[in-house]
Amino acid sequence: METAVFIVCAAIVLAGALGVVLARNPVHAALSLVGTLFGMAVLFLNLEAHFLAAVQIIVYAGAIVVLFLFVIMLLGVDRLEDLSVEPITGQRVLAGIVGLGTFGLAVAFLVTSDIGLPGQEALTGPITDQYSNLRQIADVLFTDYVYAFEATAALLTISVVGAVVMSRRIARADQAQEAPESQEAARDD
Amino acid sequence: MTAVLGPSVFGLDPLYVGGVGLAEVLITLLKVGVAFAILLVAVMLMIWFERKLISDMQNRIGPNLAGPFGIFQTLADGIKLFFKEDLVPEQSDRLVFKLAPYLSLVPAFLVFAVVPVGGDFSGGNGRVSLFGHETFLQVSDPPVGILLVLAMSSVAVYGVMLAGWSSGSKYPLLASVRASAQMVSYEAALGLSLAAVLLKSGSLSTHNIVAEQSVWNWNLWVTWVVPMVIFLIAATAELNRPPFDLVEAEQELVGGFHTEYSSLRFALFFLAEFMNTITMSAIIVTLFLGGPNGPDFTTVGWLSGLLWFFIKLMLFLFAFVWLRATLPRFRYDQLMDLGWKLLIPLSLGWLLVLASYDVAGDRGWNRAAAVIVMLAIMAALAGLLALALRAARQRRELDPQGGFA
Numbered sequence: 281m282e283t284a285v286f287i288v289c290a291a292i293v294l295a296g297a298l299g300v301v302l303a304r305n306p307v308h309a310a311l312s313l314v315g316t317l318f319g320m321a322v323l324f325l326n327l328e329a330h331f332l333a334a335v336q337i338i339v340y341a342g343a344i345v346v347l348f349l350f351v352i353m354l355l356g357v358d359r360l361e362d363l364s365v366e367p368i369t370g371q372r373v374l375a376g377i378v379g380l381g382t383f384g385l386a387v388a389f390l391v392t393s394d395i396g397l398p399g400q401e402a403l404t405g406p407i408t409d410q411y412s413n414l415r416q417i418a419d420v421l422f423t424d425y426v427y428a429f430e431a432t433a434a435l436l437t438i439s440v441v442g443a444v445v446m447s448r449r450i451a452r453a454d455q456a457q458e459a460p461e462s463q464e465a466a467r468d469d
Numbered sequence: 470m471t472a473v474l475g476p477s478v479f480g481l482d483p484l485y486v487g488g489v490g491l492a493e494v495l496i497t498l499l500k501v502g503v504a505f506a507i508l509l510v511a512v513m514l515m516i517w518f519e520r521k522l523i524s525d526m527q528n529r530i531g532p533n534l535a536g537p538f539g540i541f542q543t544l545a546d547g548i549k550l551f552f553k554e555d556l557v558p559e560q561s562d563r564l565v566f567k568l569a570p571y572l573s574l575v576p577a578f579l580v581f582a583v584v585p586v587g588g589d590f591s592g593g594n595g596r597v598s599l600f601g602h603e604t605f606l607q608v609s610d611p612p613v614g615i616l617l618v619l620a621m622s623s624v625a626v627y628g629v630m631l632a633g634w635s636s637g638s639k640y641p642l643l644a645s646v647r648a649s650a651q652m653v654s655y656e657a658a659l660g661l662s663l664a665a666v667l668l669k670s671g672s673l674s675t676h677n678i679v680a681e682q683s684v685w686n687w688n689l690w691v692t693w694v695v696p697m698v699i700f701l702i703a704a705t706a707e708l709n710r711p712p713f714d715l716v717e718a719e720q721e722l723v724g725g726f727h728t729e730y731s732s733l734r735f736a737l738f739f740l741a742e743f744m745n746t747i748t749m750s751a752i753i754v755t756l757f758l759g760g761p762n763g764p765d766f767t768t769v770g771w772l773s774g775l776l777w778f779f780i781k782l783m784l785f786l787f788a789f790v791w792l793r794a795t796l797p798r799f800r801y802d803q804l805m806d807l808g809w810k811l812l813i814p815l816s817l818g819w820l821l822v823l824a825s826y827d828v829a830g831d832r833g834w835n836r837a838a839a840v841i842v843m844l845a846i847m848a849a850l851a852g853l854l855a856l857a858l859r860a861a862r863q864r865r866e867l868d869p870q871g872g873f874a
Contacts, residue, residue, distance in 0.1 A: 305562070307562070307565065307631075307634060308564075308565070311565070311631075314627070330611065330612045330613045331612075331613060331616070331673075333613070334613040334616035334617065334619075334620055335616075337620035337623065337624070338616065338619050338620050338623055338660075341620075341623065341624065342619075342620065342622075342623020342624065342626065342653075342656070343623065343653060343656075346623070346626055346627070346630065346649055346653055347653075349630060349631075349634075349649070350646065350649060350650070353630075353634055353642065353645075353646055354646065413612060414673060
């Protein structure tokens, strides 16, 4: 049963991933990404990581890809890409080589390493109690990794503030004095 | 099978504890079928109820020809929509255009699966007996429970967003950009007010949340009212219902995100909208008003829970219609101000106040003092926020062209 679920979900994840790369329309690519994320969520469920599955949908599918789509729509890049021209010469060949190389490295690591395949060992130990999925994550997050957690939160806040500051034109005092006049000029137009 | 997957994959329902055989599968299918049918009929009645009530409030008669009191009006409308010509605009993205209504509809159905609609929670642990099998009166009780509601409401954003984009027309696109910004913003307030409930219940499972509120221990007063008010406002915005229905502001956007839709696909959007109203009301009842909890006033054990649930549900459905009949639509900047500058800070602050009460209890401090100190800190922070907002507004008035370059 677990294997069957895994096979179906793996197929969905791979199909979605291929869609992200191969779709010519950015919106279709983003939708394929959503498909991949849903497949991942079901894989999490299969591993009895219910909370991770829910968070995967809420955060990634519900917020991040929505923001992607938002940017795509606002910037108006939602048209078909012209794939006949290559912006950087040799880029595609290089991308292929690097991709294959990374894949080869991953496979080589998995074959040669002696710490086992991912998923066989859990850092935080096995899930012992079926009800406390959330409690286990919270325990680890707010005790062992509390500084990393808080630092990440601070980093995210700073980056949000930074993005707002960068996107605003700082009004200098002399500009501020002129502003009402320029508004009137705009109204005359 | 349970030995392989573990019981928690199926949720915490006692039905699956003894293994999954044919009887369990049939009972589950029955529950799914009944929930599906009830939702469809409820939508039909809800549309009639809303039209009748609004016409009463506006001194009109409303639908009165199809059947007694016009109760079959929705059915007639549905049949009309079904036989209308199905248009797919030439400029549209055909695949996404056809997909979008289902992305709205499916989450609306799924949310109802986690709502406990009945059961005796006063002493019977909420279990009922169906054909000799103990089970809960809800389709499923997954361990993530209430998070499924948040997940589905974030998936529902896609339906609106993609419908507007794929229409290949500017007004639907504007509406969908508005809608997705609105829904994503208010999801934050929704989640934060939900956190207050989770703090008090200590569980994500909807069944446990209801069981915690047994008889009169409702979260409405356990969390001191404020989270429910925030949840109700955020839910109204999440549902795109008046006064937050900027998604379909006819004066500005022609018809909104579904301008280009006709026939059955339009009907699907409508179905999803009303179904979301019903399921969201059911969620509010579950979270804050104790779901089926209430004093048993019947002699049959299971009937009282269902009746209490129905009464509370109707209360919110009435409130939603009432809001629509009385309040004018918000302006978009007012909507965003309310969400980001009032509801989110307030729900976050309230969560901390509730937590300080709990921590004081654990540590043996004076609870009242802890809450008062916390409220003072929150008031100071609110003052700072108000000052910052005032400074920003003054600056904007000095330099109206400023801001985003």
